[in-house]
Amino acid sequence: MPRLVMKFGGTSVADLERIKNAASKVRREVENGFDVIVIVSAMSGKTNELVGWVNQTSPMFDAREYDAIVSSGENVTAGLLALSLQEMGIPARSWQGWQVPLMTTSAHGAARIEEIPTDNLDAKFSEGMQVAVVAGFQGIADDGRITTLGRGGSDTTAVAFAAAFAATRCDIYTDVDGVYTTDPRIEDKARKLDKISYEEMLELASLGAKVLQTRSVELAMRFKVRLRVLSSFEDQTDNSGTLVCDEEEIMENKIVSGVAYSKDEAKMTLVSVADRPGIAAAIFSPLAAAGVNVDMIVQNISEDGRTDMTFSCPTDHVAKAEAAMEAAKASGEINFHGLIADRDVCKVSVVGIGMRSHAGVAAQMFEALSAEGVNIKVITTSEIKVSVLVDRKYMELAVQALHDTFGLETAA
């Protein structure tokens, strides 16, 4: 039997009615002749609630217990979906990560999948099981402890299963009917894309478009998984949703294909550091050692041998960054007059493979922002993206202005 992976996100399994709706979509694929592996998220809001309980109980929590707790939401939906399918007369069984077993690294809270043995599920499929409902987001490390794959990790579970079981497709059912030129919740004029390349989807995801977890797109690209994003609330046709695929399969080739934003950014400035050889290493080595995920970096021009160094990092890394810099100052490795953390910023980015061969995108982006009176604080570019840090209050305005200036509302 050909295999299909279907993944239902939190809003798609938010209550018993929606779980039944998901079950009927699975039934249709069983009727189409597939053995189906379904990956489920926790009911929407559940994981946030569990994370909140962890923080209230223990602010400096033990990461192994965090995973034991936050992985539990998926267990409930896996069991309920298996029961709903059984009620429809379909032989279905739930699987928690450890039962498969989905083996991961022991990086609790952000574990990486190492291996998915197929023999257990294969044996059950050959005994007549038609649907395996697998709890997403969770796995098990070598030492037998439960792990989780980072927020949004069920997408990655789904793609990894699709690769391991050589599935025909991996369908990601969510609360929007595909990947849009930008988040349709903040730009009414956002346009659904029929197809998007792995490279562009990877950039959009890593720059904040949470419709797919970044790691899931990396895996899909590496294992050439046919990945489709579609709505669990609408009826599908074969061409529904958005296919994430190789660049060669795409006809539409705009220079810019999407705009992403991330609110989870902070800007840190070290005021007046000595401008000498080795200063960047002296600052960024301790930050790296402390696990601070530094993204953008700017060094200002120096005056009298001193300069300001600015960098961005996720808001929840600010405390670690401050501690690392104060420690480096105390040990005499660096010296600075002040450390300013600005949490009221956001990152807005434009993405497109057309940028590889087309100059002027950055200039057009800056002009559009300037026309709206939006001040740019930090800039970074790569081959297929330009990102800027701006005040958080301008986020929607900036996204909309960029969507307009690059003509994303209409197809190429």
Ligand code: ADP
């Ligand atoms: P799920 O719970 O199904 O995993 P998520 O909330 O993680 O769903 O992801 C879907 C959300 O991603 C949408 O509701 C939408 O607001 C957001 N999103 C951000 N950028 C985009 C984009 N470019 N296209 C579609 N959705 C996007």
Ligand code: ASP
């Ligand atoms: N339930 C987890 C989360 O909210 C994983 C997921 O939904 O993908 O992050």
Ligand code: MG
């Ligand atoms: Mg998600």
